[in-house]
Amino acid sequence: MTGTNLIMSMIRTVTEFFRPSYRPERHYMRGPGPACARKSRGPLVV
DSSP states (O other): OOHHHHHHHHHHHHHHHHSOSOOGGGTOOOSOOHHHHHHHHOSOOO
């Protein structure tokens, strides 16, 4: 690695440590959706 690449790699590593790009709360699923509820509800009886 050249000096510039090494410095850029270190900056990216430090930045990723303090401000991670992956945020699990953005991908967290809170439970089954409405399609699952409709499927498990069964036929509508009147």
